[in-house]
């Protein structure tokens with residue numbers, strides 16, 4: 001089983017090193033191959049997603065991804081910025097199904113911005129379509145406006161679009177995931193304004209008829225942004241498009257108080273996947289050995305389950321993570337009085353011991 | 356001074372009646388003219404925004420709007436649904452600047468989902484562009500895809516677009532508003548992915564140079580959705596496009612615990628404006644006399660200030676609202692133990708007395 005390891009920028013290297021430690025401790029026949037990505041790759045070769053890195057990712061069974069980005073690349077032209085690497089990987093590998101759990105860990109209830117009773121026991125799954133929508137729709141660019149409020153003025157534009165089969169396949173993913181959980185899907189749209197999301201709503205409704213055991217509800221995106229704050233536990237699986245999913249999954253992860261602990265998986269039709277923490281590259285704390293490696297370690301667990309067909313190994317990791325939390329070990333981002341503050345490597349070592 | 360009064364659907368009639376009571380108690384030379392809108396107008400005349408209603412709105416100095424919408428219209432074709440009325444009014448009156456304050460009232464801190472220390476004293480202003488973006492961009496519709504993931508499949512599409520002058524004028528509105536507040540503007544974009552919002556960011560930066568006394572920061576929309584939950588008090592004025600503003604302003608209003616109390620104003624270049632509560636038509640509680648009229652009453656105050664040039668009258672209303680809250684009067688949505696539960700009309704009467 002071949003894993004492409006792409007640590008990236010900022011804390012990426014540090015957190016991926018701990019996930020690799022954990023993977024190696026499992027004594028499975030895993031072949032790990034490293035490649036640069038993001039700013040690190042730009043420095044080395046002038047492009048955030050070099051051909052060799054993309055080739056490695058394509059050939060691997062799974063990609064373990066750290067994080068990309070740093071303020072110092074903000075002035076580069078868009079095509080050379082670190083985040084193009086992640087967009088390019090999604091596109092070229094066809095990773096259309098993004099899984100982002102928002103879980104509030106029992107021991108971290110107090111770390112949430114929300115009142116404890118609203119988040120204790122929270123366990124929702126956001127499924128975001130990841131290769132369509134306004135992220136990739138053509139045409140896009142700048143031009144002179146020929147109509148609208150200011151004909152003749154410079155304007156910029158993008159195209160939002162979804163085709164029926166794109167919506168069908170992500171809807172199936174959502175209903176199937178809900179079957180293994182609490183059997184409820186909330187499809188988030190803006191059908192009252194957007195043609196794209198009227199089709200979305202229609203198609204999700206049709207697909208839902210094949211899953212009579214799963215309850216389907218529809219919610220406008222503005223209302224979903226409210227309900228996530230008001231009563232997040234009412235959700236089970238949320239399925240939505242690329243743009244709305246970007247916004248809502250970040251909002252949801254922040255509610256949990258555990259963003260340093262939330263993994264993510266992005267899968268294609270062949271179950272090849274890219275696994276990365278839900279948080280970013282945090283350049284402000286890079287190199288200090290204090291970043292929380294648990295989101296990346298839990299992403300490695302998702303990788304074992306979804307792409308490498310090793311559910312027992314995945315569970316061993318997840319149980320080990322719960323143990324270190326129960327032991328009171330905390331990196332600074334989740335530390336609170338009465339618990340033991342540890343660094344990135346100590347946390348990784350503790351998970352290995354708990355295995 | 357002529358005011359078009361459009362109560363609309365659901366609780367709209369009840370809450371607007373109280374705002375009218377308050378306006379009339381001011382003894383100003385106000386001419387009020389009523390017209391149907393939304394579902395009510397559809398029932399009466401087959402269209403949610405009849406010509407006569409639009410004409411009245413155009414000719415008035417300001418529009419006092421209740422709310423529109425009911426589940427029973429969900430199956431109508433899009434052009435006939437109640438929300439088309441509000442979209443049509445925005446478009447035809449050119450109401451490009453939407454002001455949505457998110458204020459956490461001292462007495463309602465406990466009603467927020469967020470921990471009290473995160474929201475006590477919260478006072479942010481979201482300025483949402485309201486006549487552009489993907490809400491109105493052409494072309495849009497359905498067609499057969501000729502490229503993308505599934506050429507030949509049915510697809511739906513919409514166009515996101517902003518022209519330079521559209522961005523300039525809303526940026527000026529934001530910087531001028533910030534000057535009267537805490538002198539900070541956060542411009543929310545998705546410039547790392549969208550051409551439209553790269554132009555947005557560039558133009559807001561340029562306009563910002565004319566306001567050296569105001570601090571400008573840029574934030575991606577996904578991060579903004581997180582920061583609103585994590586540390587909302589760090590914001591002062593948020594300025595963003597129509598779509599992102601729809602999502603973020605609803606998220607922000609929910610944080611306050613006071614959505615029943617938040618007014619909104621939508622202005623055009625001539626300071627004509629439409630004033631409406633931030634909440635919706637709440638068909639589930641319509642006709643019961645329990646809806647909170649304060650958001651509508653405070654919207655009437657905004658109307659006096661922004662469109663009718665009556666700042667003293669506006670302040671009288673705002674002070675009266677604070678007084679009834681201090682007296683402990685609460686409609687059910689904001690009631691808590693130790694306060695006095697009142698209905699819609701009692702609340703309106705109390706504000707009139709406090710004037």
Ligand SMILES: CC(C)[C@H](C(=O)O)[C@@H](O)C(=O)O
Nearest residue numbers: 083084086087246547548577
């Ligand atoms: C870096 C950026 C392009 C990306 C996105 O918008 O998808 C990120 O926010 C994410 O959610 O993975």
Ligand SMILES: CC(C)[C@H](C(=O)O)[C@@H](O)C(=O)O
Nearest residue numbers: 192193222438439441442601
């Ligand atoms: C009713 C709907 C079309 C509208 C919008 O999306 O703008 C509403 O959500 C709002 O924010 O006023």
